[in-house]
Amino acid sequence: MRLEILGASGGIGPGRRTTALRVDEDLLIDAGSGVGELSLEAMARVRHVFLTHSHLDHVAFLPFLLDSVFDRLEGPVTVHGLPETLEALRRHLFNWVLWPDFARLPDPGRPVLRYRPMGPGETREVGGRRLTLLPVAHAVPAAGYVVTGPSGGCFAFSGDTSLNEGFWEGLNALPRLDLLIVETAFPDSEEALCRLARHYCPALLAEDLARLRHRPRLLITHAKPGAEALIARQCRERLPHLAPRLLRGGEVFEL
Numbered sequence: 001m002r003l004e005i006l007g008a009s010g011g012i013g014p015g016r017r018t019t020a021l022r023v024d025e026d027l028l029i030d031a032g033s034g035v036g037e038l039s040l041e042a043m044a045r046v047r048h049v050f051l052t053h054s055h056l057d058h059v060a061f062l063p064f065l066l067d068s069v070f071d072r073l074e075g076p077v078t079v080h081g082l083p084e085t086l087e088a089l090r091r092h093l094f095n096w097v098l099w100p101d102f103a104r105l106p107d108p109g110r111p112v113l114r115y116r117p118m119g120p121g122e123t124r125e126v127g128g129r130r131l132t133l134l135p136v137a138h139a140v141p142a143a144g145y146v147v148t149g150p151s152g153g154c155f156a157f158s159g160d161t162s163l164n165e166g167f168w169e170g171l172n173a174l175p176r177l178d179l180l181i182v183e184t185a186f187p188d189s190e191e192a193l194c195r196l197a198r199h200y201c202p203a204l205l206a207e208d209l210a211r212l213r214h215r216p217r218l219l220i221t222h223a224k225p226g227a228e229a230l231i232a233r234q235c236r237e238r239l240p241h242l243a244p245r246l247l248r249g250g251e252v253f254e255l
């Protein structure tokens, strides 16, 4: 299983793209501005999109992806996620106001977008890869995913979250965890904001990570633009045993 990081920033700017992960050629986790790194041919090969939640930095490029390749697609792109996430897309994004409803285009009988809701703890198998949705705690209903490849390699991605039970319990129940990508949106000076907006700062992340029984490679994502170096340093200081580092767009992992 090949994991490619298309976007791993908490914002935009030169060299910064928002959250999008590509698993092999056909599967995305989130569709932030990182999707803009893909060629037309690569976009047309995407068959499944698993969303962590409805915030724009995680979904904004899904409408553009569908619009760019709808004439090349032989079947619908399946969008997976919590029912609340998919309902938010239906009501607030693909609603004919912000963007056309691709669940009814180009033909209501043969649309290029279809929704498949998932519940907490549910596992979906897609071409030999297994994706399990784990509940997290963010400002809107949100999830992380555990992804296990055909040869047993396993990574987890938190999406956006603050202190929570579900994600860490789910990880502790796994037989193995090779790679953990977890958000840390703000430095410790913004802990009050993190509690309000439901993100991690290094101190809050360390609190939850203390419960993890695995020793995966730890990569930090979603850092606020301009605060990346500070967040990375604070994470290293709080979690020296895990030697965390910042995840970068363009990185590739074989699992």
Ligand SMILES: [Zn+2]
Binding pocket: 053, 055, 138, 160
């Ligand atoms: Zn969010």
Ligand SMILES: [Zn+2]
Binding pocket: 055, 057, 058, 160, 222
């Ligand atoms: Zn976000």
